[in-house]
Amino acid sequence: MGDTTFEIRFLAEIVKTPSPSGSEDAATTLLATRLKDLGWDTVERDEVGNVVASRGRGQKELILLGHIDTVQGGPQFRLDNGTMHGRGTVDAKGPLCALAVAGALVEVSHEWKVTLIAAVGEEKDSRGARHRVALHCPSACIVGEPTGTDGIALAYRGRVLARLFSKDGGAHRSWSPGPPTAVVLAAAEILREVGINKSACGISSRNSGAVLSMHGEEAMGRSAELFLDIRVAASHTQESLADLAMGICKRHGVSAEILDSVPYHGVNTSDPVVGAIRNALCRSGTRPRLLRKSGTSDFNTVASWGCPMAVYGPGRSELEHTSEEQIETADYIKSIAILERAITNIFHMNRI
Numbered sequence: 001m002g003d004t005t006f007e008i009r010f011l012a013e014i015v016k017t018p019s020p021s022g023s024e025d026a027a028t029t030l031l032a033t034r035l036k037d038l039g040w041d042t043v044e045r046d047e048v049g050n051v052v053a054s055r056g057r058g059q060k061e062l063i064l065l066g067h068i069d070t071v072q073g074g075p076q077f078r079l080d081n082g083t084m085h086g087r088g089t090v091d092a093k094g095p096l097c098a099l100a101v102a103g104a105l106v107e108v109s110h111e112w113k114v115t116l117i118a119a120v121g122e123e124k125d126s127r128g129a130r131h132r133v134a135l136h137c138p139s140a141c142i143v144g145e146p147t148g149t150d151g152i153a154l155a156y157r158g159r160v161l162a163r164l165f166s167k168d169g170g171a172h173r174s175w176s177p178g179p180p181t182a183v184v185l186a187a188a189e190i191l192r193e194v195g196i197n198k199s200a201c202g203i204s205s206r207n208s209g210a211v212l213s214m215h216g217e218e219a220m221g222r223s224a225e226l227f228l229d230i231r232v233a234a235s236h237t238q239e240s241l242a243d244l245a246m247g248i249c250k251r252h253g254v255s256a257e258i259l260d261s262v263p264y265h266g267v268n269t270s271d272p273v274v275g276a277i278r279n280a281l282c283r284s285g286t287r288p289r290l291l292r293k294s295g296t297s298d299f300n301t302v303a304s305w306g307c308p309m310a311v312y313g314p315g316r317s318e319l320e321h322t323s324e325e326q327i328e329t330a331d332y333i334k335s336i337a338i339l340e341r342a343i344t345n346i347f348h349m350n351r352i
Helices: 006-016 027-039 095-106 127-133 178-194 238-251 272-283 329-347
Strands: 042-045 052-057 061-067 078-080 081-085 110-121 140-143 148-156 160-169 206-215 222-233 257-263 287-291 309-312 326-328
Touching: 006 027, 006 081, 006 095, 006 329, 027 042, 027 095, 027 272, 027 326, 052 095, 061 095, 061 127, 078 257, 081 329, 095 110, 095 309, 095 329, 110 127, 140 272, 140 329, 148 272, 148 329, 160 178, 160 238, 178 206, 178 222, 178 238, 222 238, 238 257, 238 329, 272 309, 272 329, 309 329
Parallel strands: 061 110, 061 140, 140 309, 148 287
Antiparallel strands: 042 052, 052 110, 078 081, 081 326, 148 309, 160 222, 160 257, 206 222
């Protein structure tokens, strides 16, 4: 990679360093060192492992929030003819590194402080972002997730993670189907009811659900356990879908507990940060796409900040978590320029 730019070398180093959720230490140590090299004024790792860097001393804070953890597995790192392959290139080391470089390059207004947060644990329990929520009161926030170089995400669905479980003292299946069947029937009814109001609009505008895993056995009595992931659209609250799941489980004689509950979050098209990114895209000759995403992210977790915010980052989201995860380095470089201009726009907005 001797002839590549520093931006690409930076991303390559971070991608090559594995950081599955819960095992981010090597990557965060490397990132902290590289952020100092990029010119961030202060760099530290907090109590839960997040890397937090800052530039400027103003009263207004702009937070650039990304995450450094990834899911397990993925393709081996490879840089081939302008395409970088590897776990995290899309979700979400590409967007994180774009934020880091743009934040290092931009001229910070004297009224502002820019804070970069490379959060840990986003793919599991968002422990990194949850830890930072009470520590900041930002004036604006850009969240780094893959939207493509021309996309701006305005909304992410919420999430209810439920555990269904049942056990008995044992019986013959010929007259008592038992816990595994009861758990499956309860989950099937929940999934059916959750998706019953499907509409002609996009998937982000309706609820959905999926089974994450299941285990059942008949040794020493019968037992079954199933984990269910329900995504919550704007039309519902996470409480209403959690209540629905609990009621169905009760009818089937199945126990249930809610392990995690995250609300839907969305902003208007008139949001100042959306406008700042939109303007940056238009000035680059790119027609912006406004997106409402079907997943859940740290965008939801930090919604309580109540500040203008939007989501932007390079990468094709359909490649997230796949064996084909890859990013075009030209798109990554372009996104840095877009972000640098968007950040400058935020500094000069009277509405923030």
